[in-house]
Amino acid sequence: xxxxxxxxxxxxxxxxxVALDDxxxxxxxxxxxxxxxxxxxxxxxxxxxxxxxxxPEMGNIVIEGKHFTSLTPGLSKExxxxxxxxxxxxxPTMSVxxxxxxxxxxxxxxxxxxxxxxxxxxxxxxxxxxxxxxxxMVSELTxxxxxxxxxxxxxxxxxxxxxxxEPSASIxxxxxxxxxxxxxxxxxxxxxxxxxxxxxxEVFEIADAVSIMRDGKYVGTKAMREVSRKDLITxxxxxxxxxxxxxxxQEAGGCVLEVEHLFGNGDRDISFSLRKGExxxxxxxxxxxxxxxxxxxxxxxxxxxxxxxxxxxxxxxRSPHDAIVAGIGYIPEDRKNEGAFLEFPIxxxxxxxxxxxxxxxxxxxxxxxxxxxxxxQKMLGIKTPTIKQYVKNLSGGNQQKVxxxxxxxxxSNIIIFDEPTRGIDVGAKQEIYxxxxxxxxxxxxxxxxxSEMEELIGMSDRIIVxxxxxxQGELQKEDFSQNKILEYASGL
Amino acid sequence: xxxxxxxxTGEFLRNNMAWxxxxxxxxxxxxxxxxxxxxxNIINILNQNAYIIITAxxxxxxxxxxxxxxxxxxxxxxxxxxxxxxxxxxxxxxFLGVIISIVLGIVIGxxxxxxxxxxxxxxxxxxxxxxxxxxxxxxxxxxxxxISDLPVAFKAIGQGYIGPMPIPVLIAIxxxxxxSFILNKTYIGRYVFAIGGNVEAARLAGxxxxxxxxxxxxxxxxxTGVGAIILSARLGxxxxxxxxxxxxxxxxxxxxxxxxxxxxxxxxxxxxxGVLILAILSNGMQLARLDVYYQFVAKGIIMLAAIGFDVFQxxxxxxxxxxxxxxxxxxx
Numbered sequence: 001x002x003x004x005x006x007x008x009x010x011x012x013x014x015x016x017x018v019a020l021d022d023x024x025x026x027x028x029x030x031x032x033x034x035x036x037x038x039x040x041x042x043x044x045x046x047x048x049x050x051x052x053x054x055x056p057e058m059g060n061i062v063i064e065g066k067h068f069t070s071l072t073p074g075l076s077k078e079x080x081x082x083x084x085x086x087x088x089x090x091x092p093t094m095s096v097x098x099x100x101x102x103x104x105x106x107x108x109x110x111x112x113x114x115x116x117x118x119x120x121x122x123x124x125x126x127x128x129x130x131x132x133x134x135x136x137m138v139s140e141l142t143x144x145x146x147x148x149x150x151x152x153x154x155x156x157x158x159x160x161x162x163x164x165x166e167p168s169a170s171i172x173x174x175x176x177x178x179x180x181x182x183x184x185x186x187x188x189x190x191x192x193x194x195x196x197x198x199x200x201x202e203v204f205e206i207a208d209a210v211s212i213m214r215d216g217k218y219v220g221t222k223a224m225r226e227v228s229r230k231d232l233i234t235x236x237x238x239x240x241x242x243x244x245x246x247x248x249x250q251e252a253g254g255c256v257l258e259v260e261h262l263f264g265n266g267d268r269d270i271s272f273s274l275r276k277g278e279x280x281x282x283x284x285x286x287x288x289x290x291x292x293x294x295x296x297x298x299x300x301x302x303x304x305x306x307x308x309x310x311x312x313x314x315x316x317x318r319s320p321h322d323a324i325v326a327g328i329g330y331i332p333e334d335r336k337n338e339g340a341f342l343e344f345p346i347x348x349x350x351x352x353x354x355x356x357x358x359x360x361x362x363x364x365x366x367x368x369x370x371x372x373x374x375x376x377q378k379m380l381g382i383k384t385p386t387i388k389q390y391v392k393n394l395s396g397g398n399q400q401k402v403x404x405x406x407x408x409x410x411x412s413n414i415i416i417f418d419e420p421t422r423g424i425d426v427g428a429k430q431e432i433y434x435x436x437x438x439x440x441x442x443x444x445x446x447x448x449x450x451s452e453m454e455e456l457i458g459m460s461d462r463i464i465v466x467x468x469x470x471x472q473g474e475l476q477k478e479d480f481s482q483n484k485i486l487e488y489a490s491g492l
Numbered sequence: 493x494x495x496x497x498x499x500x501t502g503e504f505l506r507n508n509m510a511w512x513x514x515x516x517x518x519x520x521x522x523x524x525x526x527x528x529x530x531x532x533n534i535i536n537i538l539n540q541n542a543y544i545i546i547t548a549x550x551x552x553x554x555x556x557x558x559x560x561x562x563x564x565x566x567x568x569x570x571x572x573x574x575x576x577x578x579x580x581x582x583x584x585x586x587f588l589g590v591i592i593s594i595v596l597g598i599v600i601g602x603x604x605x606x607x608x609x610x611x612x613x614x615x616x617x618x619x620x621x622x623x624x625x626x627x628x629x630x631x632x633x634x635x636x637x638x639i640s641d642l643p644v645a646f647k648a649i650g651q652g653y654i655g656p657m658p659i660p661v662l663i664a665i666x667x668x669x670x671x672s673f674i675l676n677k678t679y680i681g682r683y684v685f686a687i688g689g690n691v692e693a694a695r696l697a698g699x700x701x702x703x704x705x706x707x708x709x710x711x712x713x714x715x716t717g718v719g720a721i722i723l724s725a726r727l728g729x730x731x732x733x734x735x736x737x738x739x740x741x742x743x744x745x746x747x748x749x750x751x752x753x754x755x756x757x758x759x760x761x762x763x764x765x766g767v768l769i770l771a772i773l774s775n776g777m778q779l780a781r782l783d784v785y786y787q788f789v790a791k792g793i794i795m796l797a798a799i800g801f802d803v804f805q806x807x808x809x810x811x812x813x814x815x816x817x818x819x820x821x822x823x824x
Contacts, residue, residue, distance in 0.1 A: 363677050
């Protein structure tokens with residue numbers, strides 16, 4: 001059997017991050033090839049390279065013997081590659097048939113041949129054995145059927161390789177079975193499939209081979225029948241803790257925050273507690289409902305049911321303002337869209353959440369703001385010539401410090417850090433860790449949501465692991481291991 | 493260091509573009525028409541445009557918070573019509589007319605904001621609808637006729653003088669100081685900019701975004717009410733058409749003043765300069781005996797230029813933010 005796709009030494013760099021590090025591997029023709037790895041392992045970047053959405057800095061992509069240093073979306077299509085992204089690329093207000101032939105020409109230049117289009121679309125669906133009305137509006141279909149439309153879209157061309165990015169994430173269990181059946185049919189027709197998923201059971205059910213990525217590197221490829229789940233997890237994790245984490249004494253006190261049977265914002269029946277002076281890590285895959293949970297606790301999203309107790313007393317949090325008053329602070333993961341006011345100066349940003357305290361009556365006390373901003377600039381080591389500097393002109397790490405300072409300035413006792421070190425360099429990371437320890441020393445309690453295993457294990461006193469909107473497990477410090485976390489996070 | 497300085501000059505020009513333009517306009521028209529720089533003409537310009545300045549002060553709040561209101565022209569018409577009818581047909585006293593006009597202004601502002609909120613629309617789209625309703629109501633109520641014979645005491649607000657100063661100009665100055673104070677000195681002002689700059693970050697910062705929008709709508713409505721009083725009082729009569737086109741003059745002026753359509757920035761003094769630029773252009777063109785319809789052409793071009801400049805700034809910023817990481821990468 002030949003090789004449909006080969007990657008030779010492909011590398012892709014982003015500022016401060018190596019997204020793909022010298023990745024070489026190949027996909028056999030006619031296989032269902034699973035691609036696995038933790039969040040941020042480089043799977044999405046790899047797909048984008050293959051689909052032509054981004055250009056790698058180094059390396060070759062070989063498709064059926066032809067060498068390319070980079071692809072464009074058009075070229076990738078022409079070479080017979082189809083991609084089905086997690087977010088569907090359909091026009092919801094157009095019919096199934098219009099979507100399937102979007103951008104394709106059937107008939108002459110001016111008058112499209114709709115009859116022919118319908119016939120071809122129905123042919124594809126008939127072959128799959130699914131009933132979809134080709135005249136129906138896409139927005140009226142279930143996500144599972146929308147996905148089939150996406151697949152049909154790729155099949156109108158002479159497609160040789162279909163890449164599916166977490167295809168089962170947003171569709172129902174029954175639809176997953178249909179999807180698997182269709183994947184089987186496609187394989188019989190000789191179409192190669194790259195199947196990206198976090199779900200072990202699926203990969204074992206349909207894949208012929210699996211390749212693992214980790215930290216932007218290719219780890220290895222195994223035939224499905226020679227590996228076990230444990231092997232895969234070890235391959236996905238399989239690294240030493242190579243960063244050092246500042247040590248702090250362990251002396252957790254009484255409960256400061258209790259969440260009891262919380263429902264809301266897609267999360268179900270979540271209970272946990274946070275003790276004074278501890279860092280509680282929240283682990284989970286992307287989409288496990290961690291940020292959603294934080295936003296409910298912070299009052300930014302609606303709590304449907306359940307209790308939130310601060311220092312043993314139940315409180316009603318209806319808005320972020322209520323949370324801030326109760327001493328709860330939230331530092332968002334999306335720094336640019338939710339955290340920082342980029343077009344405003346540092347001092348303006350740091351003070352914006354604490355203005356009533358920094359004002360006489362309604363009038364802002366500029367002097368107090370300057371003092372506060374200078375104090376935080378020193379405390380957090382924000383590197384800037386002046387606190388009047390616009391935040392957009394700072395580096396990612398320093399922007400993050402400003403966002404942290406903004407919340408710290410409210411004197412919260414409980415602080416939720418959501419991906420506190422995402423997209424910042426190693427030095428700034430260490431500074432954030434140091435800062436967390438200092439906060440703990442002051443008796444502040446921290447919830448840290450993170451997708452970085454090392455960070456979770458290095459910094460947390462306790463970790464709860466979420467999976468699909470619920471708490472899957474809790475780990476004490478002595479039981480921390482990457483394998484355990486990943487098992488819980490995968491729902492095993 | 494050098495790049496830093498250059499950046500600041502750009503920023504200075506950008507922040508004060510309206511005043512620079514205003515000076516340029518004044519110089520040009522001083523050459524064209526010798527009457528331009530007479531005290532009478534200057535006071536005349538201020539007097540004629542006081543109601544626009546006042547209304548623009550209110551609209552600035554809305555635009556700084558990242559929204560656009562295009563209903564203000566017919567909101568003024570409707571407001572003027574209702575109050576004039578109450579005073580002439582029902583004979584309510586002038587002071588009550590003033591109060592009703594202001595309350596009505598606030599109510600109209602709140603209606604716009606609530607329609608946008610309830611329908612989950614941008615204020616711009618909501619006001620596309622409400623402005624048509626206001627227009628219709630104003631014409632229905634007047635039967636397309638002019639309402640004259642406003643009470644003398646009411647007309648005095650628009651036509652009277654205190655010393656050498658026309659009352660409208662005095663009111664505009666007082667309201668300008670009030671608005672500058674709110675925007676520049678109080679934390680409410682900072683909240684307005686925060687919402688305009690990044691509404692989600694503002695919400696997560698604990699700012700009551702909806703409450704602030706209600707406040708902003710009320711302030712803008714208050715200014716519209718005052719604007720309506722001054723316009724009706726100065727004209728001495730009211731028609732359903734009296735506010736026509738005002739919204740675009742004001743939006744142009746506010747943009748010229750350096751307030752971005754994306755919100756979050758702008759200086760209120762620039763808005764005053766923006767109104768005056770447009771006023772001087774039409775005054776100067778009148779003095780130069782140009783056909784009045786040329787003013788529409790000129791205003792339209794200026795509006796496009798102002799929006800174009802705003803978008804140009806946005807693109808420049810986007811490019812700048814992309815450039816930063818690239819250079820970082822190269823140095824690594």
